[in-house]
Amino acid sequence: MTPPLSLHGVSVRYGDRPALSDVTWDAVPGLTAILGPNGAGKSTLLRAALGLVPATGEVRFFGRTLAEVRNRVAFLPQRASVDWDFPATALDVVGMARLPRLRRWWGRLPRADRDAALAALDAVGMADFAARQIGRLSGGQQQRVFLARALAQQADLFLMDEPLAAVDAVTERAIIAVLHRLVDDGKTVLMVHHDLSLVSEHFTDVLLLAGRVIAAGPVREAFTEDSVARAFGGLPRMMVA
């Protein structure tokens, strides 16, 4: 089967500093945690794959270039990367995912796209907040709006940058439920994550990074005390199952 995402010799430099060196990795359908210490290049990996930062090496989505399969790939950036005081409702934000499908760029969102956005909000338990200004949502609710925006794209591969960072318990449960549903539907979710305690319970695969690939594969094989120690420099051993 063609991997949903295939990286071959991908490297990224920020100025003089190498952020990611020679990453060769094939993603598999399921829920993959991208783990590593701060500065390990986790977010950079997602951004490089999407062409948002300059990178060398080869990136393939479903065996093709990103431009050929954009609608099959959804990106969920870190919540802190945008201004939540922006004059928009939850529905406005989720509707942005429908832009590539629009035939015109002015006026209101067409009915079908509006319905898709509402369905995505419903899927994350935010249907009642569709008309709420995003600045008036809690942090966890904002995170669910971001997840809904990714869902509204109706993609097959989801690249998520820390959607579980600093969220409340309700949001965490809602997001994890959505992730399991995506995996059951045969989708691929690659998620930058930092809480090692959740890995064994919820994820199928891991990619351990520390500027380069430390270990990759099914959780049972690749998420070992040894590989975690090598990625994190020996710190959080007790978190591994």
Add this chain to the structure above:
Amino acid sequence: MIGHNTFVVLLGCAALGLAAGVVGSFALLRGRALLADAIGHAALPGVVAAALLAAALGGEARALGPLLLGGALSGLLGLWALRMLTASGRIRADAGIAVVLSAFYALGTVGLSVAQAIPGAAQAGLPHFILGQAATLTTGDALVAGTLALGAVGAVLALFQPLRALCFDEAHAAALGLPVRRLDALLLALILLVTIAGLPAVGLILVVALLIVPAAAARLLTRRLPGMVALAGGLGALAGVAGALASQRLPELPTGAAVVLAGLVFFTFALFLRRPS
């Protein structure tokens, strides 16, 4: 009674205020407010050079088209200089803007004093470009400025959805495959267009306020971008008309100051009204 010319000038100023509010809303949300200030100041040497050139060629130095074209070109040059200064990352954007803005303005001021001594160029009414004087606009001037402004409004409305996505979350918009670089360049071009079109009526020192003050007031009172854009456009148009009327009645009054003061009244009201829940 309002004469025909006055009426056209009022309409031109209304169109200008409308465009400034609409384009300014996006400029504000994209953090481009100070760029409009830099463009306005950077336009002065170009305006002066165009007047000198027209005078040297024996043409009509007062003709607005060439003056605005000159202003747009030197405004672009200012943006380019800013990009060169900040590209290395060693000079921060705010410092770069301050350097470019003052350097071009100083150059323009020197050129202005030269131009005032040259009979042909002295009649171009160049000092009005600094503080603005709507009352001196001809019907043709107002039509030029108004047409440019309405063109900018049309462009924003036609690309409303992707421009909103760009301003809210550039990385996501790029991942969606939207042409974010071209959209960003277009937004900058529209800011340039409105700034330059506003120079003769509002003046280069305060034209930034026409872009930003109505947008800032509208942002306080609305919770969605369509409402913000509509309200900013309406407030901008009102401020433009108020300023033009004041300029007609009190010829000593610089229009730019009157327009901005009218806008600030709206802004102050907005601060007290706040946004609805």
